[in-house]
Structure formats: C-alpha cells, structure tokens
Amino acid sequence: MSLLLGTPALSVIGTFGAALTVGLKRGGLLLSLLVLPLYVPTLIFGAEVARRGMVGLETTVPMLMLAGITCGAIALLPFASAAVLRVNLR
Amino acid sequence: MKEPRVTSLWTYANPKKFIETTDKLLPWVAMLALICLVTGLIWGFFFTPDDYRQGATVKIIYIHVPSALMAINAWLMMLVASLVWIVRRHHVSALAARAAAPVGLVMTLIALATGAIWGQPMWGTWWAWDPRLTSFLVLTLFYFGYIALWAAIENDDTAADLTSILCLVGSVFAVLSRYAVNFWNQGLHQGASLSLDEKENVADVFYHPLLVSIAGFVLLFIALVLLRTRTEIRARRTRALLARERMN
Numbered sequence: 120m121s122l123l124l125g126t127p128a129l130s131v132i133g134t135f136g137a138a139l140t141v142g143l144k145r146g147g148l149l150l151s152l153l154v155l156p157l158y159v160p161t162l163i164f165g166a167e168v169a170r171r172g173m174v175g176l177e178t179t180v181p182m183l184m185l186a187g188i189t190c191g192a193i194a195l196l197p198f199a200s201a202a203v204l205r206v207n208l209r
Numbered sequence: 210m211k212e213p214r215v216t217s218l219w220t221y222a223n224p225k226k227f228i229e230t231t232d233k234l235l236p237w238v239a240m241l242a243l244i245c246l247v248t249g250l251i252w253g254f255f256f257t258p259d260d261y262r263q264g265a266t267v268k269i270i271y272i273h274v275p276s277a278l279m280a281i282n283a284w285l286m287m288l289v290a291s292l293v294w295i296v297r298r299h300h301v302s303a304l305a306a307r308a309a310a311p312v313g314l315v316m317t318l319i320a321l322a323t324g325a326i327w328g329q330p331m332w333g334t335w336w337a338w339d340p341r342l343t344s345f346l347v348l349t350l351f352y353f354g355y356i357a358l359w360a361a362i363e364n365d366d367t368a369a370d371l372t373s374i375l376c377l378v379g380s381v382f383a384v385l386s387r388y389a390v391n392f393w394n395q396g397l398h399q400g401a402s403l404s405l406d407e408k409e410n411v412a413d414v415f416y417h418p419l420l421v422s423i424a425g426f427v428l429l430f431i432a433l434v435l436l437r438t439r440t441e442i443r444a445r446r447t448r449a450l451l452a453r454e455r456m457n
C-alpha cells in the first residue's frame with residue numbers, strides 16, 4: 120500500500136531530475152546526486168508506514184503524509200519539469 | 210554629479226555599481242567579521258567556565274551553532290537570490306547564489322564535523338540518525354547537487370535558470386524532510402540553544418560570547434559571498450572579452 124502511494128511521487132521526482140540533466144552528455148551520476156535528497160521525505164514516510172505496520176501500530180498518519188507528498192509532487196513538479204525542459208530547449 | 214540620488218535597491222543589480230559599492234564595503238565587513246570572530250572565539254574559549262557536565266567540550270558550541278545557523282541561512286539567501294534571478298533576471302543575483310553555495314556547503318560540513326567531534330565523547334557516537342543530523346545530511350546533498358549542476362552546464366544563463374529552479378524545488382523538499390525526519394525518530398540532539406524565548410537559552414556566560422561569534426560568522430559569510438560574487442563577475446567579464454578577442 121505504501122509502495123502504491125509513494126511510487127508516483129518518486130517517478131515524478133525522477134522526471135524532474137531527468138529534465139534537469141537532459142542537456143548533459145554524462146548526466147547519470149549528477150542525476151542520482153540531484154534526486155537523492157529529493158527522495159528523502161517520501162522514503163522516510165514509506166519506511167515509517169512499513170515499520171509501524173510491522174510493529175502493529177496505527178499507520179494512518181504516515182500513510183496520509185505519504186499520500187500528501189505524492190499529491191503535492193504530482194500537482195506541482197510537472198510545472199517545474201516543464202519550466203526546466205523549456206530552458207533546456209531554448 | 211548632479212544626477213538625482215537613486216535609492217532603489219535594484220541599482221545594485223548593475224554589475225559595475227555592485228563592484229563599486231562592494232569595493233568600499235568589503236574591507237569594513239571583512240574587518241568587522243575578523244574582530245567579531247576573534248573576540249567571540251577567544252572570549253568563548255578562554256574566558257568562560259567549563260560546563261559542569263560537559264567539561265571543556267561545551268566550547269565547541271562557539272563554532273558549531275553559528276556554522277549550523279549560517280548553513281541554513283546561506284540556503285535561504287540562495288533561495289531569495291534564485292527568485293530574484295527568475296523574476297527580474299539580474300545577473301548579479303544569479304552569480305551571488307552561485308557564490309554562496311560553496312560557502313554554505315563549508316558551513317554545513319563544519320557544523321557536521323564539529324557536531325561529530327562533540328558527539329563522540331558526549332553521546333558516545335560520531336553519528337546518529339537523529340532528525341537534525343539527518344536533515345543536515347540532506348542539506349549537504351542539496352549543496353553538492355546544486356554546485357555540481359552549476360559546474361556541469363556550460364551556458365551560464367541556462368545554468369542559472371536550472372539551478373534556480375532546483376533551488377526552489379530543493380527548498381520545498383528540504384523543509385519537507387526536516388519535518389519528515391522529526392516525525393520518524395526521536396532526537397538525540399538537544400533543543401535550540403538560542404531562541405527568542407529567554408527561558409530556553411543557554412546560561413548568560415555562554416550566551417554573550419556565542420552572540421558575538423554568531424555575528425562574526427554572519428559577517429564572514431557576507432564578506433565571503435561579496436568577494437566571491439565579485440570574482441564571478443570579473444571572471445565572466447574576462448571570458449566575454451576573450452570570446453570577443455577570438456571573434457576578431
């Protein structure tokens with residue numbers, strides 16, 4: 120479940136990172152460096168859901184936070200990616 | 210000299226004006242920074258008592274707290290400069306953001322290193338996955354990514370645009386991770402040693418030299434950023450001149 124909620128956020132973030140490095144010849148390493156810190160909140164909440172589920176605690180709060188991050192990322196990051204791509208195509 | 214005095218802040222966005230102004234300003238800022246740093250650190254190191262539990266290790270606070278403060282404020286300054294670049298497209302602003310990044314990175318690394326040195330005897334560990342420590346690690350990664358992106362792109366304007374957007378997006382995620390890690394783990398790190406709420410502050414003996422030391426770090430940061438921005442402006446001008454030479 121947390122995978123389902125977190126994956127879209129990760130892929131949108133990945134899109135943003137890819138858009139940033141699209142003009143570079145060797146963007147691979149840079150891409151991972153750029154995207155790594157952006158992944159942190161998503162991963163933390165995802166891990167928290169899993170941990171709480173394992174211990175048998177309530178998982179609603181981290182789940183909701185995760186969903187919130189995903190919604191926010193889907194809503195806003197495409198604009199950032201679009202802006203970046205526009206710059207790169209200029 | 211009969212021109213009307215222009216008071217707008219944006220006049221300083223003109224590179225020439227910026228260099229002229231900082232020419233006069235820089236020695237003073239640098240001098241003040243030096244005075245504050247020397248006073249604050251000597252006062253802190255030699256004229257304050259040892260803490261009754263922490264002993265002499267408490268004195269690392271005079272480096273740790275100011276550098277951590279500046280690490281965050283440097284990113285904030287880069288955020289403002291990036292916004293100015295995106296909205297008003299002043300080159301000096303983009304260059305100032307670029308100039309601030311390595312200074313901020315060094316401040317972050319100093320904060321992490323002094324924290325580790327202090328943490329070893331006090332907490333018995335160099336590193337813990339504590340909220341504050343983790344968010345500083347994330348901040349370090351942001352700084353590295355930002356600097357690397359500046360370095361990777363050849364066209365200056367494109368680089369300025371892309372890094373500005375990265376800085377905006379990064380700021381949002383930095384704040385997010387700050388609170389995410391808070392949520393995730395109970396902290397080992399103590400609370401704020403400084404706040405507007407007087408009761409939470411450290412004792413006055415430590416507080417006053419700490420303030421001087423913080424002022425020193427702020428001034429040092431300003432001086433370094435001004436200096437580096439001037440260097441960037443001149444480097445860019447040199448490159449433009451060289452390019453013109455080659456055209457002829």
